[in-house]
Every structure is written in C-alpha cells, then in structure tokens.
Amino acid sequence: xxxxxxxxxxxxxxxxxxxxxxxxxxxxxxxxxxxxxxxxxxxxxxxxxxxxxxxxxxxxxxxxxxxxxxxxxxxxxxxxxxxxx
Numbered sequence: 001x002x003x004x005x006x007x008x009x010x011x012x013x014x015x016x017x018x019x020x021x022x023x024x025x026x027x028x029x030x031x032x033x034x035x036x037x038x039x040x041x042x043x044x045x046x047x048x049x050x051x052x053x054x055x056x057x058x059x060x061x062x063x064x065x066x067x068x069x070x071x072x073x074x075x076x077x078x079x080x081x082x083x084x085x
Contacts, residue, residue: 004058004061004062004065007058008055008058011051011054011055011058014051015048015051015055018044018047018048018051019048022045025037025041025044026041029041
C-alpha cells in the first residue's frame with residue numbers, strides 16, 4: 001500500500017512539474033510560431049495527459065487496496081470477536 005501511495009505522489013509531482021513547464025512555454029508563445037516550441041508544447045501536453053491517466057489509475061488502485069484492507073479488518077474483527085485496532 002505504501003509503495004502505491006508513493007508512486008501516486010511521485011506521479012502527482014511529475015504532473016505538477018510538467019504543467020508548470022507547459023504554462024511557462026505557453027507564456028513564451030509569440031505571434032510567429034516556433035516549430036521547436038510547438039513541438040515541445042505538444043510533447044508536454046501528451047505527457048500531461050498520460051500522467052493524468054496514470055494518476056487516475058493509481059487512485060483507483062489505492063481505493064481498491066483500501067477496500068480490501070477494510071474487508072480484512074472486518075473479517076478479523078468477526079473471527080476474533082474484537083474490534084481491530
């Protein structure tokens with residue numbers, strides 16, 4: 001569970017950094033288009049979309065793991081007849 005949350009946090013940081021770079025490049029756009037700048041913007045937009053998708057997947061995975069842990073705790077309480085702490 002810890003490693004999944006660490007991965008989620010790492011992905012969130014990567015997304016924040018990528019979005020910051022993207023905003024910076026948007027700010028540098030001027031009247032005449034620079035093909036290199038546009039290529040980098042397109043690359044970062046694709047990367048942002050990929051990171052957002054991975055973050056969503058990891059959030060779902062965390063929720064599933066938490067549900068599994070809660071179910072196991074409930075089963076332990078039922079078997080032992082005591083609340084799991």
